Structure formats: structure tokens, C-alpha cells
Amino acid sequence: MTEEQPRAGGAIAALDKQPVWNRHHVLDLDDFTPSEIEAVMETTDAMMEVLGREVPRVPALRGKTVVTLFYEASTRTRVSFELAAKALGADVINIGASGSSVQKGESLYDTVRTLQAVGAQMLVMRHGSSGAPYLVARHVEMNVVNGGDGWHAHPTQGLLDIYTMRSHLGDLRGRRVVIVGDIAHSRVARSNIWGLTTLGAEVVVCAPPTLLPYGMRPNGSPLEEPLALPRVDVETDLDRAVEGADVLMALRLQLERMTSGLLPSLREYARLYQLNEERLARARPGALVMHPGPMNGGVEISPAVARSLQSAIEEQVTNGVAVRMAILYLLARGKP
Amino acid sequence: MTGRTVLTAEDIRRAVGRIAHEIVERNRGLDGVVLVGMRTRGVPLAARLAATIQEFERQAVPVGALDIGLYRDDIPAMELRPQIRPTEIPTDIHGKRVVLVDDVLYTGRSIRAALDALIDFGRPASIQLAVLVDRGHRELPIRADYVGKNIPTALNEDVQVLLEEADGRDEVVVMPVLSEVEGPVLNEGPGEGER
Numbered sequence: 374m375t376e377e378q379p380r381a382g383g384a385i386a387a388l389d390k391q392p393v394w395n396r397h398h399v400l401d402l403d404d405f406t407p408s409e410i411e412a413v414m415e416t417t418d419a420m421m422e423v424l425g426r427e428v429p430r431v432p433a434l435r436g437k438t439v440v441t442l443f444y445e446a447s448t449r450t451r452v453s454f455e456l457a458a459k460a461l462g463a464d465v466i467n468i469g470a471s472g473s474s475v476q477k478g479e480s481l482y483d484t485v486r487t488l489q490a491v492g493a494q495m496l497v498m499r500h501g502s503s504g505a506p507y508l509v510a511r512h513v514e515m516n517v518v519n520g521g522d523g524w525h526a527h528p529t530q531g532l533l534d535i536y537t538m539r540s541h542l543g544d545l546r547g548r549r550v551v552i553v554g555d556i557a558h559s560r561v562a563r564s565n566i567w568g569l570t571t572l573g574a575e576v577v578v579c580a581p582p583t584l585l586p587y588g589m590r591p592n593g594s595p596l597e598e599p600l601a602l603p604r605v606d607v608e609t610d611l612d613r614a615v616e617g618a619d620v621l622m623a624l625r626l627q628l629e630r631m632t633s634g635l636l637p638s639l640r641e642y643a644r645l646y647q648l649n650e651e652r653l654a655r656a657r658p659g660a661l662v663m664h665p666g667p668m669n670g671g672v673e674i675s676p677a678v679a680r681s682l683q684s685a686i687e688e689q690v691t692n693g694v695a696v697r698m699a700i701l702y703l704l705a706r707g708k709p
Numbered sequence: 710m711t712g713r714t715v716l717t718a719e720d721i722r723r724a725v726g727r728i729a730h731e732i733v734e735r736n737r738g739l740d741g742v743v744l745v746g747m748r749t750r751g752v753p754l755a756a757r758l759a760a761t762i763q764e765f766e767r768q769a770v771p772v773g774a775l776d777i778g779l780y781r782d783d784i785p786a787m788e789l790r791p792q793i794r795p796t797e798i799p800t801d802i803h804g805k806r807v808v809l810v811d812d813v814l815y816t817g818r819s820i821r822a823a824l825d826a827l828i829d830f831g832r833p834a835s836i837q838l839a840v841l842v843d844r845g846h847r848e849l850p851i852r853a854d855y856v857g858k859n860i861p862t863a864l865n866e867d868v869q870v871l872l873e874e875a876d877g878r879d880e881v882v883v884m885p886v887l888s889e890v891e892g893p894v895l896n897e898g899p900g901e902g903e904r
Contacts, residue, residue: 415792415793418795426829426830431779432780
């Protein structure tokens with residue numbers, strides 16, 4: 374009951390402090406205001422309480438149908454959306470690319486219109502093409518949640534990472550968050566960069582130059598090119614990047630997205646860019662270790678670091694369910 | 710924006726004191742009694758009841774906070790400031806005598822939601838209801854066991870309970886309903902959704 378302390382300014386001031394939510398879709402964090410992120414964080418707190426109950430189920434979304442439409446493989450995202458929807462009392466239908474009419478060549482447009490026609494109210498989708506959920510959102514009444522689109526965005530991952538960081542560090546303003554690995558192909562990195570910079574964190578990305586997004590150049594580079602991302606520190610030397618870091622986030626080396634020639638060898642990559650105990654020791658004491666999963670053990674992160682006491686990797690997965698409950702709940706109570 | 714004051718700070722203090730005594734009397738003591746405040750303003754009211762009871766009975770009563778946001782059936786579309794907070798029930802309520810505490814009793818829909826929410830935490834021996842204001846216009850067969858004051862109201866009026874802990878002062882005001890476009894309504898939060 375900490376919020377019930379006497380507060381000057383009266384009811385209107387108290388009201389102004391409450392976050393605002395007015396969204397029909399969640400496609401990326403690039404247009405989220407601090408207040409909207411705050412709304413998600415607060416709602417997630419309440420969802421954590423629900424998940425801690427003996428029977429973690431509430432009727433908030435009773436009678437709603439949530440469809441997960443995944444054109445790409447996924448374990449944790451799809452499962453956590455399903456658990457989230459069920460914990461809120463919704464009905465859930467899971468559709469993968471194989472085993473559905475997608476295999477017969479049905480277009481994305483026709484597939485989602487069909488899902489809407491049979492009565493789904495909310496659509497969680499993952500697609501290999503960047504921007505696919507935006508196309509869908511323009512053509513359906515359903516709430517659309519982006520569960521990952523190409524290299525572009527993975528907003529619920531960004532939000533669960535922020536939630537995890539905040540639960541350990543509190544306010545993220547001025548906190549040094551180092552994201553290391555395959556930034557170029559990472560939707561997780563992009564959504565984190567948007568969300569974290571919105572909250573005033575100091576974001577450092579670290580990767581070999583070949584794994585930086587087009588237009589993103591190392592610090593001190595003379596060439597300025599337009600970049601569809603907020604300004605962040607870019608470092609190619611991980612030993613330097615980790616100095617004083619509050620959070621170290623390793624990304625999966627996306628082997629399936631890599632056309633050959635970006636890296637000389639996995640061994641060299643691991644030597645230069647692996648999050649290992651030596652590097653962890655250079656960060657701020659107690660710095661948080663994170664990874665969105667799935668991990669390539671021994672490549673981007675050493676098993677010892679991944680399982681260390683500073684690792685929040687399993688916590689990220691648990692928090693993911695609560696964050697997705699918050700997103701589904703907030704969307705469901707918006708426009709009818 | 711003018712309203713008429715129906716309860717002053719002093720009235721509120723007396724009403725809380727009387728309800729505290731009634732709770733002890735009705736339950737013949739405090740055995741198994743748990744106070745559960747409904748967010749937002751039921752929570753400070755429950756805390757005040759517990760403090761008052763502690764004063765004259767020299768016994769602490771467990772106090773919880775219940776958020777009914779996830780159980781409501783009357784969520785207004787496009788409410789811009791959604792706010793749900795964690796429910797905190799400090800003790801196993803199985804077999805206990807739970808006293809639900811809210812600021813205003815109106816349609817009864819919040820209480821319906823609160824009963825559902827509470828029962829998800831266990832099977833209390835009984836659930837009683839304490840409210841600071843009963844303004845009438847029930848839509849469900851629900852009544853309060855303890856009432857600070859019955860205030861007859863019109864449907865186009867709004868009862869606003871202001872409490873020191875949340876609003877900086879103690880007062881209950883009845884005022885004409887403000888439409889959303891005219892400005893913010895003071896009494897936001899789950900308790901207000903019964904409009």
C-alpha cells in the first residue's frame with residue numbers, strides 16, 4: 374500500500390500521474406511515449422500478482438478469442454502469448470504456417486481476413502517479412518500484436534526486457550545498457566533501442582562492423598548516414614563497451630539469417646564478442662546479464678555467465694508472460 | 710465546478726469510528742476478521758478502520774487491498790487511464806470473516822466483481838460490506854452491512870469521496886456529472902467505473 378501516502382495537489386494531480394493508454398495495435402516501440410511504457414509496466418505488476426496465485430486465472434478477457442499466427446518458428450514467444458491469453462480467460466487458437474491454408478498458398482491478407490471472419494478479436498503474429506503486421510493492421514478490425522517481424526521489431530520482447538531491467542535497477546534513466554551481437558539482423562535489438570532510449574537509458578550497441586545495421590557506424594566515424602533508429606553509442610570493442618555497464622544483453626547470433634561472408638569464423642566471433650566471465654567482471658558489480666533466447670551456448674554467451682547469479686535470462690521468460698498479459702489486457706479494453 | 714459537501718472531514722471521521730465499532734460488535738470481537746479495501750479509495754478507508762479498531766480493541770486486524778480491474782464487466786470503452794494494481798491479500802482468507810471496504814456503493818457491479826475476485830483467493834466463512842456512502846440506484850441484489858451515510862442522489866450526479874491519503878483532504882461532495890470532453894472526473898479509478 375505504498376502508493377497511499379499523503380500527496381499534495383489533490384485528485385487532479387493524482388490523475389495526471391496516471392499513465393495514458395489509447396492504442397489499438399502494438400507493432401513496435403518506436404512510437405511509444407514514456408507514459409505508455411509506464412502503463413504497461415504498472416499493468417504488468419498486477420499481472421505478476423495474478424501469475425503468483427495458486428490458480429493463475431482471471432476473467433478479464435472472457436469470451437475473447439486470441440489467435441497466434443506464426444509464420445516463423447518460436448517457442449517462448451508463442452507459448453507465453455498462449456499462457457498469457459489463457460490466464461486472462463480468453464480462448465486461444467494457434468496457427469502455424471505448416472498445417473494451415475498458408476501451405477496451400479493462401480495470402481497473408483486472405484488468412485487474416487478469414488481469422489477475423491470466424492470471430493477472432495485479437496491477432497498475435499510473427500512473420501519473416503519486416504512490416505507484415507503493419508499491412509495486416511491496416512486491413513483488419515482485430516487488435517494486432519507484433520510477435521516479431523523480420524529484422525524490424527519485437528515490441529513485447531523489448532517491453533519484457535525493460536520490465537526485467539526495471540525490477541532490478543528501478544528508473545533506467547542514465548543506466549548503461551550494452552547490447553552485444555548481431556545487431557543488424559536483430560528485431561530484439563531494435564525494439565530495445567527504441568524503448569530504452571525513450572526511457573532515457575544510455576544504450577551502447579557492440580558488434581563487428583559487418584553485423585551493424587546499414588547506416589550505423591562506430592563512434593568517431595566521420596561518415597554520417599541516415600538511420601531509422603535513435604542515436605546510440607556504437608562500439609566494436611566489447612572489452613571497452615562493457616566498462617561500467619549496468620546491463621549486458623547478448624543477442625543470438627542469427628545463423629539462419631546470415632549470408633556467408635559476414636564473419637570469418639564462429640570461433641573468432643566467440644573470442645571477440647562472447648559475454649564471458651572476464652568481461653562480466655569489467656561491468657558494474659552486480660550488472661544484469663540478459664539474453665532473449667534461444668541461446669547458442671558457447672558462442673555469444675558462455676554457459677557460466679548464462680547460469681551465473683547475475684543472469685536474468687529465466688526471469689525474462691517468466692516476465693514475458695506477465696508483460697504479454699498486460700498488452701492483451703490493455704488492448705482489449707480499448708476500442709470495441 | 711461546484712458541488713455540495715455532504716460529508717465534512719469531521720463527519721467522515723465519525724462515520725469511520727462508528728463503522729469500526731459496528732464491525733467489532735457484529736463479529737463479537739475480531740476473531741478471523743480481515744479487512745479488504747477496494748482500490749483506490751477503499752484501501753485508505755480499510756486502513757483507517759483497522760487503526761481505529763486497534764485504538765479501542767488493542768488488537769491488530771489484517772488489512773488487504775483488492776483490485777477488481779480484471780473482474781469488471783463494465784469497463785468503459787476507451788478509458789484513457791487504465792490502472793490496475795496488484796491485489797494484496799495478507800493472509801489466507803479461507804474460513805475468515807472478510808469485510809470488504811469501499812468508498813461508494815452505487816449499482817453494485819463493483820461489489821459483484823469484488824466478490825468474484827475475493828473468492829478466487831479462497832472460501833471465506835462470510836463476506837460483509839462496509840461503505841462510506843450508499844448513494845442508491847442498485848442494479849444487482851447487493852446491500853451493505855455497514856454504511857457511513859445514505860445519500861439520495863440523482864443519476865446525473867456524481868459522488869466524489871476525497872481522502873487525505875489520495876486527494877490531500879477529507880470530504881464527500883455531490884456534483885453534476887461531467888462529460889469526458891469537459892474535463893477529468895475527480896473520482897477516477899475502479900470505484901468510479903459504476904457511473
